[in-house]
Amino acid sequence: MTISIFGLGNIGLPMSCMFAQKFKVIGVDINKERVEMVNNGISYLKNEEFFPDILQEVIKKGNLRATADLEYAAKNSDVKIIIVPLILNDKDEPDYSAIDSVVEVISRNLNEGDLIIISTTMPVGGSRRIYEKIKTNKKFCFVYAPERTASPHIIRDLTESYEQIIAGIDKESADKAYKIYNTINKKGVIKVSSLETAELIKLLEGIYRNTNIALADEVAKLCDKFNLDFNEIREIFNLVPAYNLHKPTIKIGGHCIPVYPHFVLQYLDNKSLIRKGIEIDREMPEYCVNKIKKTINLKNKKILILGLSYKRNVKEDRFSPAYELIKLLKNEQVEIYCYDPYYTKEEIEEKTKVKYLDIKDLEKVDGVIIATDHNEFKNIDFKRIEFVFDGKNFLDKEKIKGIKYLGIGR
Numbered sequence: 001m002t003i004s005i006f007g008l009g010n011i012g013l014p015m016s017c018m019f020a021q022k023f024k025v026i027g028v029d030i031n032k033e034r035v036e037m038v039n040n041g042i043s044y045l046k047n048e049e050f051f052p053d054i055l056q057e058v059i060k061k062g063n064l065r066a067t068a069d070l071e072y073a074a075k076n077s078d079v080k081i082i083i084v085p086l087i088l089n090d091k092d093e094p095d096y097s098a099i100d101s102v103v104e105v106i107s108r109n110l111n112e113g114d115l116i117i118i119s120t121t122m123p124v125g126g127s128r129r130i131y132e133k134i135k136t137n138k139k140f141c142f143v144y145a146p147e148r149t150a151s152p153h154i155i156r157d158l159t160e161s162y163e164q165i166i167a168g169i170d171k172e173s174a175d176k177a178y179k180i181y182n183t184i185n186k187k188g189v190i191k192v193s194s195l196e197t198a199e200l201i202k203l204l205e206g207i208y209r210n211t212n213i214a215l216a217d218e219v220a221k222l223c224d225k226f227n228l229d230f231n232e233i234r235e236i237f238n239l240v241p242a243y244n245l246h247k248p249t250i251k252i253g254g255h256c257i258p259v260y261p262h263f264v265l266q267y268l269d270n271k272s273l274i275r276k277g278i279e280i281d282r283e284m285p286e287y288c289v290n291k292i293k294k295t296i297n298l299k300n301k302k303i304l305i306l307g308l309s310y311k312r313n314v315k316e317d318r319f320s321p322a323y324e325l326i327k328l329l330k331n332e333q334v335e336i337y338c339y340d341p342y343y344t345k346e347e348i349e350e351k352t353k354v355k356y357l358d359i360k361d362l363e364k365v366d367g368v369i370i371a372t373d374h375n376e377f378k379n380i381d382f383k384r385i386e387f388v389f390d391g392k393n394f395l396d397k398e399k400i401k402g403i404k405y406l407g408i409g410r
């Protein structure tokens with residue numbers, strides 16, 4: 001059996017390596033540079049577990065070959081897994097263009113009995129919409145199999161941390177996919193009752209996180225109001241196992257959690273809690289900058305933003321809070337700098353349009369805003385600057401002496 005995997009990104013590449021340990025895999029991507037790197041056993045995923053060793057192993061065995069020729073891959077595989085992005089357009093609505101273009105090629109090259117698996121996170125009804133668009137006289141199987149995983153431990157998540165959820169358009173489809181995932185996932189495979197059930201379970205990850213972080217943001221605002229410590233409150237509150245108060249943040253980043261709640265908004269009215277959660281998150285960068293301004297006179301100050309990644313210990317900056325901070329700070333009379341150990345000086349300056357400053361030169365700035373909780377930032381010696389705003393509430397404030405410490409709700 002040959003599996004083609006369309007989309008060799010953060011998820012698609014580890015997934016290809018994982019399947020290539022058991023099957024022949026054709027990895028497909030429109031990005032020719034990525035295709036070439038994969039075929040040469042070179043990984044573009046920074047810090048992903050088991051990389052680049054696992055990639056080199058499956059390339060050497062001949063079990064994984066990458067191509068930019070979508071037609072070839074579609075024609076020469078029995079199973080076609082799609083894991084290209086589904087993003088939001090300018091109106092914050094789902095943009096199916098990438099997935100539609102892949103499905104169009106697959107439809108034209110289907111063989112009798114082929115299995116199509118959608119792995120990209122879908123709006124409710126999105127998989128059925130794709131199924132109905134496939135025009136062919138061949139009999140084929142169709143499954144939605146969302147991925148419950150996150151960098152930098154994709155393979156571990158997909159093979160042993162969580163059960164694989166699958167939903168088939170019919171029993172034959174589900175049974176076929178079950179057999180394949182069962183050879184991969186040690187934790188097990190769960191068949192759910194419909195495509196839409198699987199879609200909503202997956203979407204709930206983002207909705208649950210977004211809404212709960214918004215609640216934490218509100219609790220943090222109360223802490224600021226009454227001069228309380230959010231971390232102390234959270235720690236004690238969460239001692240009861242039924243409770244899980246999340247952490248507040250400057251802005252939820254990445255292309256998953258802030259995106260998924262939008263996939264259901266059209267079905268909810270204006271009073272929707274989910275909608276409110278999105279709004280609260282959107283207002284947080286301004287809330288944080290205002291909080292700094294209440295204590296610190298920012299005029300002519302030099303400010304260093306620590307962390308361009310949206311998430312700790314990975315190189316990924318889509319929807320990163322650093323960008324929101326920079327936008328807001330540009331309205332103040334401040335000089336803005338940025339540093340992130342995962343990005344070069346050139347990458348930082350090109351992406352942010354602000355100056356790079358090495359952490360070694362920390363004393364050259366007046367204040368620091370922590371936008372990402374990379375391990376490297378945990379034990380910085382902040383003495384000699386005026387203030388630090390801990391946008392992740394992860395520093396030990398007792399250890400920070402002689403300078404002003406501010407956090408969200410701290």
Ligand SMILES: NC(=O)c1ccc[n+]([C@@H]2O[C@H](COP(=O)([O-])OP(=O)(O)OC[C@H]3O[C@@H](n4cnc5c(N)ncnc54)[C@H](O)[C@@H]3O)[C@@H](O)[C@H]2O)c1
Nearest residue numbers: 007008009010011012029030031084085086098120121150
């Ligand atoms: N990143 C995560 O943590 C995560 C977790 C669970 C699920 N997902 C799902 O996986 C999807 C992909 O995420 P990712 O992080 O791997 O994205 P990514 O942006 O890292 O990679 C996407 C890849 O798809 C390729 N691509 C785009 N259009 C294509 C096309 N028409 N044909 C072939 N290749 C194409 C791109 O060149 C890129 O290499 C997400 O949209 C989401 O639905 C992501």
